[in-house]
Amino acid sequence: MKLIYQNMLSFLVVILTTLGIILYTVTSTSTTWEYNRTYRDLEGYAGNLEKIALKVDKNTGQFHNITGENIQMVEQVLSDRNVQFAIFNYRNQQVYPTLRDGITASLPSNYWKKLKQGKTIRNIQRHVDESGNPALREKTNVNYVYVLTPWFHKGKLVAAVWAGSDVSQLQTNIGQINNRLYIALLISLLAAIILSFLLSRYQVNRINRLRSATRRVANNDFSVHIESRNRDELDDLANDFNTMVRSLEASDKEIKRQEQRRKEFMADASHEMRTPLTTINGLLEGLAYDAIPEESKGQSIELMRNETNRLIRLVNENLDYEKIRTNQITLAKRVFDANTPLNDIVSQLQKKAGESNDKLTLETPKEKLNTYADYDRFTQVMFNIIQNAIQFTNNGEIVVRGYREDENHASVFKIQDTGVGMSSDQVKNIWDRYYKADPSRKNRKYGESGLGLSIVHQLVENHGGEIEVASKENVGSTFVVRFFDKGFEHKVNNARMN
Numbered sequence: 001m002k003l004i005y006q007n008m009l010s011f012l013v014v015i016l017t018t019l020g021i022i023l024y025t026v027t028s029t030s031t032t033w034e035y036n037r038t039y040r041d042l043e044g045y046a047g048n049l050e051k052i053a054l055k056v057d058k059n060t061g062q063f064h065n066i067t068g069e070n071i072q073m074v075e076q077v078l079s080d081r082n083v084q085f086a087i088f089n090y091r092n093q094q095v096y097p098t099l100r101d102g103i104t105a106s107l108p109s110n111y112w113k114k115l116k117q118g119k120t121i122r123n124i125q126r127h128v129d130e131s132g133n134p135a136l137r138e139k140t141n142v143n144y145v146y147v148l149t150p151w152f153h154k155g156k157l158v159a160a161v162w163a164g165s166d167v168s169q170l171q172t173n174i175g176q177i178n179n180r181l182y183i184a185l186l187i188s189l190l191a192a193i194i195l196s197f198l199l200s201r202y203q204v205n206r207i208n209r210l211r212s213a214t215r216r217v218a219n220n221d222f223s224v225h226i227e228s229r230n231r232d233e234l235d236d237l238a239n240d241f242n243t244m245v246r247s248l249e250a251s252d253k254e255i256k257r258q259e260q261r262r263k264e265f266m267a268d269a270s271h272e273m274r275t276p277l278t279t280i281n282g283l284l285e286g287l288a289y290d291a292i293p294e295e296s297k298g299q300s301i302e303l304m305r306n307e308t309n310r311l312i313r314l315v316n317e318n319l320d321y322e323k324i325r326t327n328q329i330t331l332a333k334r335v336f337d338a339n340t341p342l343n344d345i346v347s348q349l350q351k352k353a354g355e356s357n358d359k360l361t362l363e364t365p366k367e368k369l370n371t372y373a374d375y376d377r378f379t380q381v382m383f384n385i386i387q388n389a390i391q392f393t394n395n396g397e398i399v400v401r402g403y404r405e406d407e408n409h410a411s412v413f414k415i416q417d418t419g420v421g422m423s424s425d426q427v428k429n430i431w432d433r434y435y436k437a438d439p440s441r442k443n444r445k446y447g448e449s450g451l452g453l454s455i456v457h458q459l460v461e462n463h464g465g466e467i468e469v470a471s472k473e474n475v476g477s478t479f480v481v482r483f484f485d486k487g488f489e490h491k492v493n494n495a496r497m498n
Helices: 002-053 068-077 109-116 165-220 233-288 294-325 339-355 375-391 422-427 451-463 486-495
Strands: 082-087 093-096 121-125 144-153 155-167 333-337 357-362 370-374 395-403 410-417 466-472 478-482
Touching: 002 068, 002 144, 002 165, 002 233, 068 082, 121 333, 144 165, 165 233, 165 395, 233 294, 233 333, 233 395, 333 395, 339 357, 339 375, 339 395, 357 375, 370 375, 370 410, 370 466, 370 478, 375 395, 375 451, 375 478, 422 466, 451 466
Parallel strands: 357 395
Antiparallel strands: 082 093, 082 155, 121 144, 144 155, 333 370, 395 410, 410 478, 466 478
16 A cells, blocks of 8 residues: 555544544533533423412412413413423322323322422433323323422422423434534545645655655765755654765765775786886896896895895785784783884984985983883884885985873874975875875885875774874975873773764
């Protein structure tokens, strides 16, 4: 079943149930109200007769001011209401109207007992016959709504009045009220069908709008946006859908960007591998056919060793990055003096810095520079950053500083160079895998894979530390790395998650 019909059916069930309850309540209330109004009218008529009957013969109990003619006159006045009366004396004998053929009538004993207690009796007399009709005329099988009212004189029951009305008049009034209610119900039902259809179509159109947008997203159209007024759950769903589309669009862009980087890396890696492999193959052929002079064989072997190490480094960097990225490495963190590894790194890279006419200096406190990290991975991080600074600096200066930030419970390492620097777009992308800030420098001895800074960033994050970079083109770059003390790196990670 279509959703629009399901919604219409739901609306109609609720509306019909509500209307049914209202109809039942109103008809019951109106019926009760009509009966009570009739009872009150009859009690009023009986009370007016009591006011007329002022004198009673003490010997006979007859009312001097009430005669059959007077009562008939009153009945004629009330003929449009079909009101009839019957009078019973203090002996429970019907004195009006006079019954034919010597028939006597009296009220049931339980009625008479209640009348003596001063109670007014309300009831409906159905299927009237000669044995049960206290106001019997010439009519039979007539239904009456009646009241029995006691008359008291000096504290004693002296008479009782039966005042009744043909129930057909009452039923006519109730029927008119019910007819109006049924007409109102029919109009309400028609209005409910129209409104339920309009409301259902409105809701279904909103859902269809989501369906259409979903199909567009499935066809890789991420420009779709659904308007939301934040009114209900469907608008909340629209907001979630828009958020999902933005995420998918960002993911799609990132996938395409990474795919482009991967292609660039494969092209670069293929180029980097082909060159040393070609060199090695040529040298091997020369050695095999004695084409290389004896005095040059040692140099050829050294060249093949360097090219082989270059290939090994390229492969190892990829393997290392994957292990770090997937948390397959275990960090053996401990507290150590960072002066020792920093001095070793600077000593190793002094020759490389000299090749570019760079001045490499280290500035650390004379006392211990306690750092909480994995010793080997710390060395790898600092080596890569300093090496990167040397790679992009010519005839400049690289300064490595190390110090403590006691207020942050961290060891801080700042590597500042006066190299070529980077643009803001390059700064945003330098942590990405395969990214090269300067693709033209692909034949340098170090950094040819575009993985060095990606590995650095991932290692620092695995330590729970922080790494920042500030750079300006033709001015230089500054890298700042923080390793937090034991216990505080967890607080930093929790703060990032929150």
